[in-house]
Amino acid sequence: MKITRAQIYLAEVDGRRPLILRLWTDEGIQGVGEAALAYGIGATGAVAILEEMLRKIVLGRDASAIEPIWSDLYDHTFWAKGGGPVIFAAISAIETALWDIKGRALGVPVYQLLGGSYRKDVRCYANGWSFRAVTPDETAKAAEIPLKAGYDAIKFYPLATPIRDHPNGVFAHVSRREFDRDFEDLAVARVRAVRDAVGPKVDIMVDMSAELTTDAILRLGRRLQEFDLMFLEEPVDPFDPDAMKMVADGLQVPIAAGERLYTRYGFRRLFELRACAIVQPDIGTVGGIMETKKIAAIAEMYNMRVQPHLCAGPVATAAALQLDACIPNFLIQELYPFRIPDHFNLVDAPLEPQVRNGRLAIPDRPGLGVDLVEKRIAPFLQHELTLQGN
Numbered sequence: 001m002k003i004t005r006a007q008i009y010l011a012e013v014d015g016r017r018p019l020i021l022r023l024w025t026d027e028g029i030q031g032v033g034e035a036a037l038a039y040g041i042g043a044t045g046a047v048a049i050l051e052e053m054l055r056k057i058v059l060g061r062d063a064s065a066i067e068p069i070w071s072d073l074y075d076h077t078f079w080a081k082g083g084g085p086v087i088f089a090a091i092s093a094i095e096t097a098l099w100d101i102k103g104r105a106l107g108v109p110v111y112q113l114l115g116g117s118y119r120k121d122v123r124c125y126a127n128g129w130s131f132r133a134v135t136p137d138e139t140a141k142a143a144e145i146p147l148k149a150g151y152d153a154i155k156f157y158p159l160a161t162p163i164r165d166h167p168n169g170v171f172a173h174v175s176r177r178e179f180d181r182d183f184e185d186l187a188v189a190r191v192r193a194v195r196d197a198v199g200p201k202v203d204i205m206v207d208m209s210a211e212l213t214t215d216a217i218l219r220l221g222r223r224l225q226e227f228d229l230m231f232l233e234e235p236v237d238p239f240d241p242d243a244m245k246m247v248a249d250g251l252q253v254p255i256a257a258g259e260r261l262y263t264r265y266g267f268r269r270l271f272e273l274r275a276c277a278i279v280q281p282d283i284g285t286v287g288g289i290m291e292t293k294k295i296a297a298i299a300e301m302y303n304m305r306v307q308p309h310l311c312a313g314p315v316a317t318a319a320a321l322q323l324d325a326c327i328p329n330f331l332i333q334e335l336y337p338f339r340i341p342d343h344f345n346l347v348d349a350p351l352e353p354q355v356r357n358g359r360l361a362i363p364d365r366p367g368l369g370v371d372l373v374e375k376r377i378a379p380f381l382q383h384e385l386t387l388q389g390n
Contacts, residue, residue: 001025001063001105006054008383009372010047011313013343015170017043018313020346021050021093022372025063029104032372033096034319035089036284036312042086050090051383053077058094059387064105066098067290074263085285088262095288096319096368103367110368111325114293121361122324125153125205127311128336131171132162136186136193143194145338147202151358153230153332155205156194158187159212174211184216188223195227203230203332210234210260214243221251230332231256231278231307245275256280259309263287264294271302278331282309284316289323296327305331314347318368321351325362333360346376 005024010017019035035050037043057072073091074080080087103110111117126146133139139156146154159179160171191206198204206229208217217235224232231254236243238260248255256278261267263286270276279299281292296306306329308320317335324330337352344350347370351360363369 001027001029001101002387003059003061003063004387006059006383006385007381008047008050008054009377009380010043010382011346011377011380013346014340016313016339016343018315018343018346019043019046019050019089019093020313020315020372020377021097023058023063023094023097023101025101027105029063029101031063031097031100031102031104031367032315032370033093033098033100033288034284034313034315035093036282036310036316037085037089038312042089045086046089047382049087050093051385053090053094054385059385063098063101066095066102069098070095070288070290084262085260088287089285092284092286092288092291095290096283096315099289099322100367107366109325109362109364109366110289110319110322111362114289114323114326117325117362118328118330119325119362121359122321122330122333123153124151124333124335124355124358124360125155125203126151126337127155127334128338129154130156130160132164134162134164136189139190140193140197143197147198149337150356152201153203153205153358154194154198155207155233155334156190157207157209158190159183159208173209177211177213177216179212179216184220184223187220191224191227200228204228205230205233205256207233208235210237212236214246217247218250221247221253225252229253233257233280234259241269241273241275244270245273248275248277254278256307261286263291264298267295267298271298271304274302276304278305278307280307280309283319283323284312289319292323293327296323296329300329305329307331308333310334311336314344314350314352315368315370317351318347318363318370321360321362322368335360342376346373347371348373
């Protein structure tokens with residue numbers, strides 16, 4: 001199967017920008033992937049890099065040669081070696097779309113191509129429910145949203161400052177590592193309020209978003225230990241795995257990290273130091289499905305579990321579920337289930353609305369298990385490329 005056509009879509013949905021790729025083959029089989037930069041800044045840059053990669057390296061290639069194409073993207077873009085989220089998000093979108101094509105061509109879900117399924121469904125935790133809550137009481141009240149939806153695991157951001165007038169609910173991170181005792185007390189009060197509101201049987205995770213210095217997060221983390229956290233996420237800057245190790249050694253709370261690391265090479269030092277207990281590669285930025293599976297295999301060797309990071313669009317969610325099925329050391333899947341329907345409805349079978357009692361069934365349709373909805377995705381087309389002569 002020769003790759004003959006590519007379409008790049010950059011959606012604009014309620015302040016998020018899902019970047020979705022669709023590849024076509026000369027046999028008429030299509031596949032979709034996502035560059036998971038819907039949150040934050042970088043999607044526009046990934047559009048340009050993706051277009052160049054497709055034009056110079058991917059079009060005309062055998063669609064079944066997934067790892068050879070990945071290697072060429074890594075070796076011959078030059079900047080991928082040592083590269084960051086924009087370039088690897090583009091590579092991830094290509095690689096994921098190729099797995100979707102292969103699954104569709106063979107009539108099986110992607111997890112069957114990766115060794116088969118360990119599980120029929122996965123436990124999920126809800127994120128995104130706290131973005132408008134400022135005070136501890138407001139945060140505790142907001143925690144009722146995921147509980148009423150059936151979740152028994154939730155994550156939030158005790159250091160965040162919500163921007164109340166933003167249309168889709170966002171928050172400001174700590175700037176310049178500035179952090180005083182009053183703000184520390186507020187963070188602790190928010191976590192205490194949520195724990196008191198949800199009771200002892202709901203798992204709570206807190207995300208520090210790499211906002212504090214090592215001394216500050218150690219001090220805060222020791223105060224949070226009493227709340228029986230499932231994990232404390234990204235306590236320090238991802239560029240500093242040695243500081244991560246200091247935090248892991250200094251706290252009696254499992255540390256999770258990895259959403260801003262790229263490829264197995266970016267995770268190496270984290271593994272060598274045993275600087276966390278849970279790794280969080282994002283399939284849509286780390287290098288794709290197989291790269292995430294390789295990271296999960298190394299994590300298994302180091303007695304670590306895997307919680308795939310996810311904050312992008314519905315194609316990224318579909319890819320994550322395929323991987324969740326086939327890694328033995330899977331822990332739990334992150335979801336943002338409370339976004340507006342237009343975010344999910346870019347595909348025909350979005351997964352977030354299918355969660356029941358905090359669990360989500362692994363799709364068994366061929367490939368990733370989702371198709372783009374033409375009338376919803378068409379307005380967001382940025383580039384269409386075709387192989388000359390086709």
